[in-house]
Amino acid sequence: MSDQPTSKRRRPQQARSQQRVEHILGTAAGLFAEQGYEAVSTNHIARAACVSIGSLYQFFPNKEAILDALVDKYLNDMQEALIGRIEEAPSLEDAVQRIVQGMQRFGKSHKAFKHVFAEVQLAAVTDRIHTTVVGWIEAMLGEHYPQLAPEQCHAGAEVSLCIVKGMMLVYDRPTGLTREQLSAEMQAALLAYIHDLVRRNGITPGA
Amino acid sequence: MSDQPTSKRRRPQQARSQQRVEHILGTAAGLFAEQGYEAVSTNHIARAACVSIGSLYQFFPNKEAILDALVDKYLNDMQEALIGRIEEAPSLEDAVQRIVQGMQRFGKSHKAFKHVFAEVQLAAVTDRIHTTVVGWIEAMLGEHYPQLAPEQCHAGAEVSLCIVKGMMLVYDRPTGLTREQLSAEMQAALLAYIHDLVRRNGITPGA
């Protein structure tokens, strides 16, 4: 996603510094997840990672660069964890299940992601993720329903992502439902919408 | 929602100070909407409202109290703007339309609300809103489908709110869809899910 330096700063060249950068990122992810991006300071991150503030700024030109690096990582991880599996899905129902469960797993193991993804004021960063994921869903819809016009695919993808986003906001809230129930309901909601979409466009839903 | 003092601070008693408090709240709402809660300082609010920082702290014991007061106001406004209309809705389809359009209107005229509602890290405040709104939707479902078990109503309400929340996150994003299209799609999504829910529970959807 970015091979040139993320920053004007030095890129880590020796093994120890590469490990350090990884470690800083991991620590930052944890803190962001717990307290949110704005509430976490760079000094805070450095202290928690047992790294001097100077070392942190050796590799990250500013606070936002840390978040950017995290987002790069997340988009890559998501691509691996989700997209491969979605393309292999034999049916739309299967694809929907993989999306919902994949997102759930991903949100669980990368809690900071949920913040970044849902936080409204980090518009630039959020946009990158949003656009990327909409593209994936759009492609999936187009593949399963070639008769669907491109604009319809796009609209469907935007709305589907709405649903998935709302879903992620609610996963760690005490809803009275188990994760499995929530997951099942969200799959049902997504499928119900998609089936409705294609039906409205005069296509008989497959399977 | 709270008649006793919001704070340990003086309650405004004279007309001029009541106006001032209103004005501070309005200004804060605007700033929160533009920049998010964390990014806006109390000094900032005071300056923008043309009020000294001391006056601000005369009526609000701390920054959070400003947000709390806003949420009180929003929940009241929402109750008036939405709930009355929902209870009068002749059909579920109509109720869904009123919810989606009401939320949209509300998000438009109270932009700060969107932030507060969706922001993950303001857990306490967000919870109040979430719980309140889930209750409303739950009641609506129970009324339109008396055969639906209370847990089913609750589950349905939680998932429906997920969808509405995701919706609010996306309204002012360049999606390539007009507001009307988005609104229509979201109504369709909500209805598709609810119809699916009652169908799965062996009830033939009305109308």
Added chain:
DNA sequence: TTGAAATATGAGCAATTACTCGTATTATAA
């Protein structure tokens, strides 16, 4: 008219913010 309560003011405080820079410690290639 008077005086006490309500309201208004903003300089200023301690704490924290994102970030710099001079210096010290490593690693590596010659």
Added chain:
DNA sequence: TTATAATACGAGTAATTGCTCATATTTCAA
């Protein structure tokens, strides 16, 4: 072994944060 580049360090900077408090002004009942 040595010299140069890479890495590490953390005291220190200016700016900003949420918030206080002594003082000044306004309101209104008596």
